[in-house]
Amino acid sequence: MNDALVLMEGIDKRFPGVQALKDCQFNLRRGEVHALVGENGAGKSTLMKLLAGIYPVDSGTIIFKGEEVTIPNPHTAQTMGISMVHQELNLMSHLTAAQNIFIGREPIKRLLLDENTQNKKTKEIFDLMNLNQDPTMKVGKMTVAKQQMVEIAKALSFNADVLIFDEPSGALTDVETAELFRIIRQLKAEGTGIIYITHRMEELKEISDRITVLRDGLYVDTVNTQETSIDQIINMMVGRVIYGSSPEIPEERSQEIVLEVKNLSRGNELKDVSFQLMKGEILGFAGLIGAGRTETARAIFGADPFDSGEVYINGELVHIKLPSDAVAHDIAYLSEDRKRYGLCLSLDLKTNIVLPIYQKLSSVIGWVKDKQAYMISKDIVERLSIRTPSLEQKAKNLSGGNQQKVVVGKWLAKDADILIFDEPTRGIDVGAKQEIYTLLNELASQGKSIIMISSELPEIIRMSHRVIVMCEGRITGNLDYSEATQENIMKFATMRNGGNAIKSAQR
Amino acid sequence: MKSNTSILQKKTGADTVQRLMAFGALIILFVVFSFASPYFFTFSNVIGILVSTAVNGLLAIGVTFIIISGGIDLSVGTVMTLSSVMAAVTVRNLGMPNVVGVLAAILTGTLAGVINGVMVSKLKLPPFIATLGMLNVARGLSLVITDLSPIYFPLETGWNRIAMGSVLGAIIPGFDIPNGVLIMFGSALLAGLILSKTVIGRYAFAIGSNEEAARLSGLNIVLWKTAIYGVGGLFVGIAGVIIAARLNSAQPALGLGYELDAIAAAVIGGVSLSGGEGNILGTIIGAFIISTLTNGLRILSVPQEWQIVVTGLIILSAVYLDIIRKKASAN
Numbered sequence: 001m002n003d004a005l006v007l008m009e010g011i012d013k014r015f016p017g018v019q020a021l022k023d024c025q026f027n028l029r030r031g032e033v034h035a036l037v038g039e040n041g042a043g044k045s046t047l048m049k050l051l052a053g054i055y056p057v058d059s060g061t062i063i064f065k066g067e068e069v070t071i072p073n074p075h076t077a078q079t080m081g082i083s084m085v086h087q088e089l090n091l092m093s094h095l096t097a098a099q100n101i102f103i104g105r106e107p108i109k110r111l112l113l114d115e116n117t118q119n120k121k122t123k124e125i126f127d128l129m130n131l132n133q134d135p136t137m138k139v140g141k142m143t144v145a146k147q148q149m150v151e152i153a154k155a156l157s158f159n160a161d162v163l164i165f166d167e168p169s170g171a172l173t174d175v176e177t178a179e180l181f182r183i184i185r186q187l188k189a190e191g192t193g194i195i196y197i198t199h200r201m202e203e204l205k206e207i208s209d210r211i212t213v214l215r216d217g218l219y220v221d222t223v224n225t226q227e228t229s230i231d232q233i234i235n236m237m238v239g240r241v242i243y244g245s246s247p248e249i250p251e252e253r254s255q256e257i258v259l260e261v262k263n264l265s266r267g268n269e270l271k272d273v274s275f276q277l278m279k280g281e282i283l284g285f286a287g288l289i290g291a292g293r294t295e296t297a298r299a300i301f302g303a304d305p306f307d308s309g310e311v312y313i314n315g316e317l318v319h320i321k322l323p324s325d326a327v328a329h330d331i332a333y334l335s336e337d338r339k340r341y342g343l344c345l346s347l348d349l350k351t352n353i354v355l356p357i358y359q360k361l362s363s364v365i366g367w368v369k370d371k372q373a374y375m376i377s378k379d380i381v382e383r384l385s386i387r388t389p390s391l392e393q394k395a396k397n398l399s400g401g402n403q404q405k406v407v408v409g410k411w412l413a414k415d416a417d418i419l420i421f422d423e424p425t426r427g428i429d430v431g432a433k434q435e436i437y438t439l440l441n442e443l444a445s446q447g448k449s450i451i452m453i454s455s456e457l458p459e460i461i462r463m464s465h466r467v468i469v470m471c472e473g474r475i476t477g478n479l480d481y482s483e484a485t486q487e488n489i490m491k492f493a494t495m496r497n498g499g500n501a502i503k504s505a506q507r
Numbered sequence: 508m509k510s511n512t513s514i515l516q517k518k519t520g521a522d523t524v525q526r527l528m529a530f531g532a533l534i535i536l537f538v539v540f541s542f543a544s545p546y547f548f549t550f551s552n553v554i555g556i557l558v559s560t561a562v563n564g565l566l567a568i569g570v571t572f573i574i575i576s577g578g579i580d581l582s583v584g585t586v587m588t589l590s591s592v593m594a595a596v597t598v599r600n601l602g603m604p605n606v607v608g609v610l611a612a613i614l615t616g617t618l619a620g621v622i623n624g625v626m627v628s629k630l631k632l633p634p635f636i637a638t639l640g641m642l643n644v645a646r647g648l649s650l651v652i653t654d655l656s657p658i659y660f661p662l663e664t665g666w667n668r669i670a671m672g673s674v675l676g677a678i679i680p681g682f683d684i685p686n687g688v689l690i691m692f693g694s695a696l697l698a699g700l701i702l703s704k705t706v707i708g709r710y711a712f713a714i715g716s717n718e719e720a721a722r723l724s725g726l727n728i729v730l731w732k733t734a735i736y737g738v739g740g741l742f743v744g745i746a747g748v749i750i751a752a753r754l755n756s757a758q759p760a761l762g763l764g765y766e767l768d769a770i771a772a773a774v775i776g777g778v779s780l781s782g783g784e785g786n787i788l789g790t791i792i793g794a795f796i797i798s799t800l801t802n803g804l805r806i807l808s809v810p811q812e813w814q815i816v817v818t819g820l821i822i823l824s825a826v827y828l829d830i831i832r833k834k835a836s837a838n
Contacts, residue, residue, distance in 0.1 A: 303723060327725025341723050344716035346783045355713055356724045358706050366705040410724065 003030045004066070005193040006051065006082075006162060011060035013046055018399055020046045024060075024219045026212055028162065028193040033184060035208035035225070036197045038237055039456060042214040044197045045087060048164045051195075052084040053077035065161075075104075083160035087167045087197075089147050093140030098122035100139055101154040125153045130179055145172050152180065156187075163187065164195045169203065181207050199455070201230045213237055234486075238458050247282070247463055247481050248441045254279040257315065258449045259331075259418050261300060264309030269295045271474040273309070277418065277451060282444050284464030285453040286489045292473040293453045294336070297420045301326045301333040313418070327356055332416035334407050336423035336453075338400075342407040345396035349388055352395050352406050353377040356414040380409035384439065401432025408439060419443065420451045425459060437463060457486050471495050528828065529776055529792045533799065540803035547806050554684065556795070556802050561670070561691040562587070562753070564794040565746035566769035567776075568698045569620075569739040571790045574773055575702070576735045577715035577782030578627055578634035582619065582641035583743045584765030588758070589645040590615040590747025595658035595757035598666060605666055612751070613744035619645060620740020624733030642766070649759040659756040670752030687749045691791075694745055699787040701738060711735050715782030771818070772797055775825040796821065 006028040013021040021043045028034050036044045049055050051062065053071035062069055064080060071077050077084075091100045098119045099106075107114040107121075122135035131149050139147055148168060155163055165184075169177045184194055184207060196208060204211060204225060211228065213220040213236040220236050259277040264270055273296050277283050285293045299306040302320040311318055313329050320326045326333070335341035343352055354361060354373045361376075362368045377391055384405045388398060395406060404424065411419055424440070425433045440463060444450055454460050460467055467484040469477035469492035477492030541548040566583045573580040590612040598608035619641060626637035660666035670687030702708035710731045713721040722728050751757050776793030778785030797818060804814045 301723070322727070323723050324725045324727045333723060335723065340717070341719050344713050344720055344783065346716045347712055351709065351713070355721065355726070358709055362706045366707055368704055368706055368709060370704070414725075 004028070005030050005064070007061075007063040008047070008051065009061050009063075011047065011050065011062075012058045013043075013050060013055065014058055016397065019217055021050075021217045024214065024217070026219075027222075028195060030161075030193055031188050031191045032209040033188055033194045033196055033207050035204050035211045036195055036214065037199075037204065037211060037233060038214035038220075042237070043217040044214055045166055046217075047214065048084060048166060048195060048197065051077070051162075052082055052164060054084075078158050078160070081158070081161035082164070083155040083158040083162070084164040085148075085152050085155045085166060085168050089144070089151055091139045091147055091150060094138060096136045096138055097133060097142075097150045097153075098135040100150060101125070101157050121157070122153070125157055128156070129153060129183055145176055148172055149176060152183075156183070160192070162193045162195070164197075166197045167199060168196075169198065169200060177203075201234065204230065204233065234458075246461075247465060248445075249465055249481060250280060250445065253465065254281070258313065259300075260312040260315075261296075262310045262312070264296065264299055264306055264311070266295070266299060266304075266306040269473050270299060270306065270309075271472075273470075273473075273475055275468050275475060275478070277449050279449055280444050280447045281465045282440060282450045282452055282463055284460040284467040284484070285451060285470065286457065286460045286467055287455075287470035287493050289455060290472075291470040291493065293470050294422055295473070296470070297333055297422055297451065297453060301331060301420065303333065327414065327416075330415070330417040331420070332411035332414065332418070333420045334404075334411065334422060334424065336426050338403050338407055343395045343403060346394060348392045348394055349381070349386070349398070349406055350374060350377040350391040353380050353409045353413050356410060376413055377409070380413055383412070384409050385435070399428075399432070401428040401435070404428055404432070404436060405439075408436075416448075418449050418451070420453070422453045423455065424452060425454075425456070457489060460484070460489065461486065469493050529789055529796065529825075533792055533796050536796065536799050536803065540799070540806070543803070544806045547803060552802065552806070554688075556798050557688040557691075558670075558685055558753070559802065560791075560794050560798040561687040562746050562750050563765070563768050563772055563797065564691045564791055565694055565742050565749060566765055567772035567790045567794045568695060568787060569616075569742035569746070570766070570769045571698070571773045571776075571778050571785055571787060572702065572708075572711055572735050572739040572742075573634070574770070574778050574780060575715045575782060575785045576711040576732060577718060578732075578736070579638065579770070579780075580620075580623065580736070580739060581635065581638040581766050582623060582645055583739075583746075583769050584762040585642050585646040585649065586616055586619040586740065586743050586762075587747045587750060587765060588762035589619065589649045589652075590744045591751035591757040592649045592652050592658065592759055594666075594748060594751050595660060596652060598660060598664055599658055605664060605669065608666070609669070609748050612747040613741060616740040616742070616744020616747055617737050618740070620743065621733055621737040623740070624736030625729075627736065628729040628732035646762060649757075649762070653757065653759040655759065657756045657758045660751070662755075667752055667755040670749045687753065690745065690749060694742055695787050695791050698742060702787055707731065707734055707738060712783055715784075717783075768797060769794075771822045774822065774829075777829065779829070780826075793825075 004027060008024070008026040011021055011024040024043065024047055026047060036048070038044050046055065050057050051071065053074045053076050056072065062071065069080070071080070101122050102118050107117040109117070119135045126133050126135065129149065131153070133146060133149070139150060142150070152168060168180060172180065188194060198204065208225045210222060211225055211233060212222040213233060215237060256279040257276045258279050262274050264273040270292050287293050295304065298304045300311055300320070302322045302325050311320060318329055320329065339345060344355070350373060354377055358368065361373050374391065381388065381391065386402050386405045386409065388402065395403060398406065425436050440450060440452065452463060461484055464484060465481055467479045467489060468475055469479065469489055471493055476495040477489070479488060537548070546552060566587060570580050570583055593615040594608040594612040597603045597611040598605060623638050623641050626632045627634050670690070671685050673683045673685050675689065676683035702711065710721070710726060713726065714728065714731060718728065772793035773785065773790045774780060774793065775796055776785070776789030776791070778790060800818060800821060801814055804817060
């Protein structure tokens with residue numbers, strides 16, 4: 001094929017504790033949009049970060065424009081003509097849009113920075129994008145959507161031959177997404193090769209020519225978009241294992257309300273959120289990114305304040321101002337970002353597990369009963385079959401799945417009654433996922449009440465006794481497991497409140 | 508799985524070896540100086556080193572708690588001075604017994620620590636700024652209270668003997684190790700126990716390692732941080748007692764620069780400035796390295812200004828070695 005732009009073969013990549021990619025392949029032609037899909041943790045971003053020079057390749061070859069290359073750093077990738085728009089924003093909020101776009105290659109005139117030229121060039125790119133934005137505005141003052149557009153402008157400014165978009169539409173409104181697609185089509189017509197990572201199935205048909213599917217770090221297949229149905233792609237993504245089964249619903253469902261939330265509101269993020277959680281129930285929270293699910297959980301847990309609303313536990317009105325109040329009411333919150341919010345990475349496993357109950361494990365003068373702490377954490381490690389050489393193992397040296405189990409173990413040690421899981425299986429491999437599912441079912445059957453926030457529809461459908469669907473800060477659907485189909489959930493998840501909501505989100 | 512396990516265990520082993528490095532450095536310093544000068548490894552000189560370590564050692568212990576919890580304390584030097592001033596005022600001006608003076612000093616240090624803690628945890632001031640403010644407040648207060656001139660303890664109070672007398676020498680003749688040294692070692696033992704065996708120590712590590720995770724685990728961060736700064740301040744108060752006893756006076760102009768030596772001792776001893784790592788033994792060894800170096804260089808008649816340069820270089824190499832160590836253990 002003489003129009004091949006990029007050819008990646010036999011790609012392996014390991015991170016401490018995880019095999020991120022194994023014998024992966026990928027190819028890109030000139031003038032095509034090649035979508036890269038897979039579940040969270042499938043290795044999409046990692047594969048592309050190898051191409052963009054952010055991580056080194058462990059083994060395998062990359063052929064770019066017919067020549068084998070090594071890409072040691074992002075700068076080399078950019079000079080070669082490979083440019084990437086990251087999922088996370090990598091902008092310096094105290095600099096202007098133009099300063100961000102030209103960082104590291106600022107135009108110089110008579111030894112001084114030439115801001116005028118820089119701003120003019122930036123304006124030209126913005127015009128190309130139909131983006132009405134002042135180049136001299138500081139990025140920190142912009143909405144997340146605008147920041148994303150600046151990030152895209154930066155990638156465009158390299159005039160790259162290969163452009164990688166890592167879930168660019170996550171933060172964008174419909175209008176901006178449409179604009180992005182227009183730009184992509186224009187670039188494609190000019191012969192640029194475009195790689196588009198996305199979670200949104202509906203975008204695949206609209207923008208892509210071919211689709212490559214990854215699953216758990218392995219290459220699954222590459223297909224032509226026109227010849228393939230979305231269902232086929234989803235099947236390739238999740239594998240049949242997860243898709244087939246349905247939730248374990250107890251024969252007698254408890255009607256005892258353990259947690260009731262009434263009219264929880266905060267600014268534009270949460271609007272009149274009301275729901276009930278029954279004893280022994282797994283209540284799924286579905287919705288697109290930014291729908292307000294995590295915000296709801298954090299507000300209930302006292303991690304963030306809310307403007308108005310009431311929370312009842314076992315029928316009693318409670319005032320939770322701090323996470324410590326929530327923990328005192330036996331509520332636990334397990335964040336999706338384990339490393340940032342769940343674990344003390346530099347401390348050992350034992351300390352992490354008993355962290356919430358240290359005060360209970362100590363005498364009046366604060367002396368810690370280490371033997372008891374040891375026994376409790378040993379019990380938890382065995383119960384959850386956490387794979388670790390010892391209890392003194394530092395949390396950072398465990399794999400993702402085992403780290404997640406440590407966080408779960410922490411709350412088991414605390415014996416929390418209401419457990420809020422935020423993306424419990426993000427970034428962990430299929431085997432460990434299965435164990436987490438089994439664990440959730442066990443907890444529910446023991447009478448623990450569980451809220452499970454998940455962006456993976458198969459996971460929601462498989463696990464939830466009931467599903468709450470959110471969109472733009474409000475609850476749009478409340479479905480029993482029998483009604484919780486992919487189509488149904490997506491319908492409610494995109495039930496926007498007209499143009500009104502979009503405008504207010506932009507402000 | 509099995510091979511994986513053994514690699515991880517090897518790593519833990521290597522970690523311990525690295526922690527011994529500071530101790531090794533101290534031994535090497537001793538050997539080198541002993542060969543370089545016949546006056547170095549004598550009973551009286553070693554006692555001199557121990558005595559000169561006492562104050563910095565105590566301050567370093569205090570600052571260790573705070574750095575482990577992810578903070579920093581720049582005020583330890585001048586708060587120590589304020590503590591010694593409060594002791595002097597209590598004993599000389601108010602005519603109280605020495606015990607009350609000691610309590611006044613310790614209380615002053617603890618209170619200053621608690622105030623630092625409240626500023627950092629409740630008012631959310633950056634620790635650098637909060638304690639920089641405290642540095643100046645304490646320094647100014649010392650000068651105001653003393654009206655700019657030193658307060659001397661009357662000889663008959665025997666205040667001087669708190670640090671310079673030797674209880675041990677009275678029991679075992681010839682073994683005249685000054686009380687100040689024993690107090691430092693006793694404090695180090697106490698601090699070590701607090702840090703490794705009590706809730707407050709455990710939470711210092713947890714907060715320093717990941718404050719948000721600790722908060723979401725239900726820890727009352729405001730309360731615990733305040734307590735941690737308070738405990739740090741307690742040892743600073745003890746340092747105030749010792750320095751007042753060594754000088755038999757409260758010197759209000761003293762104290763600036765002590766905080767940097769204390770932080771340096773902790774860092775040399777392996778306390779990570781990003782929090783979550785460190786131990787008291789390392790800190791004490793760090794304090795010894797600094798005073799041994801100063802002492803040895805002085806015996807070799809190296810000019811004082813060069814001693815300062817060498818101390819600076821030692822701090823830089825200690826931190827750099829720490830970075831290399833972390834990189835090695837990460838791979």
